[in-house]
Amino acid sequence: MKLLRVGPAGEEVPAVLDESGGLLDLSGIVSDIDGAFLAAGGVDQVRAAVEAGGLPELPAGLRIGAPVARPGKIVCVGLNYSDHAEETGAEKPTEPVLFMKAPNTVIGPDDQVLVPRGSLKTDWEVELAVVIGSTARYLTGHADALARVAGYAISNDVSEREFQLERGGQWDKGKSCETFNPLGPWLVTADEVADPQSLGMRLWVNGTLRQDGNSKNMIFAVAEIVRYVSQFMVLEPGDVINTGTPAGVALGLPDPKPYLRAGDVVEVEIDGLGRQRQEVGQA
Incomplete structure (x- = not known):
């Protein structure tokens, strides 16, 4: 469904x-x-x-909101595609790199994304989002991990790279600005996604294809991510896990890097999960 x-x-x-x-x-x-x-x-x-x-x-034409209301937490996996790690100059991780994103970053799939005040490096990231359906703690196997997944959605893990990488501290400050997690349009239940590791994922900026990847290229698959995260925190129903992005983000492109500016249009899609469209504004 x-x-x-x-x-x-x-x-x-x-x-x-x-x-x-x-x-x-x-x-x-x-x-x-x-x-x-x-x-x-x-x-x-x-x-x-x-x-x-x-x-x-x-009636048709209604605004679409995020498919999950008020997620308790958003857990993100960084550098989970080899090509993305390479383009950003990072080493391929030996364990999932985890960080958190503020739950109130979540907006509808077609809502406006705001470039934060003082930002010069607001970036895009198409990601497969996993929505947890039942409590998960200290899971031991991949089958058990997948059994805790309610479904899947598209996430645009919008990021401010200067805030994230050049301002000290953790990544969270470059990930948790308002509007930085368009989610949806749908929560597609797990039974309709035969293989979460075979989904094409694409992102365009102003009509130019910037990301064209596939979830089969994740370093750590969905089942392993859910199992792994449950060793460090309790996952609860409604929690969201953003599972990483393939190559093609602005950070990895040649200078001058085409970071987002007010007036840009971002379009995002994942096979079987729908499509998003965001117009970029200024906070």
Whole structure:
């Protein structure tokens, strides 16, 4: 299933995309698509309601919000593609490189991304996002790890490289600026993604293809990432893991690097997970 949330920011209603591409209103059976929904088996509840029929239709053209409301945390994996590590001059990691991103960076897939005040190096990153569906701690195997995944979505892990790399401290300050995590359009349930390690992923800036990769080239696969992260923190329903980006970010391009500026347009897609489009503004 493809779950989503539609409506004005802060007033989104839960919905499901039907086979014809129409939107069915879920607000009569669930309050939202969030951690509580996932923990309570909401996906199965929605599936049963869709099969039973009779869900009201929603009008076309509604704003699409992030498909998961209020994630408890966003865990990110850095340098998880060999070509990206090479383009940034970093060594290929021997263990997943983890950092956190503030949950309130999450916006809808087509909402405006804001270049932060004082920023000269705002960058893009297409990423496969993993949404956790059940509590995970000290997992021992990959099958168990994948069983904790509710589904997948597109994430644009927007990054400010000067803040991240040149201002001291951890990466978080270059990753947690407002609007820095467009997510969606859909939460595609895990049963509809036959192999999360075979997804083409692309990103354009102003119509120029900048990233053209595939999740098969991850250094650490989704199952290993979930297992690994669970050794260091408890993953809870509704948490999001951004699993890394392939080559083609502005940081890795020749000078003058084409960092984002107000007026730019970023488009992002991953096979089977939909497409995003963000117009860039100034904070």
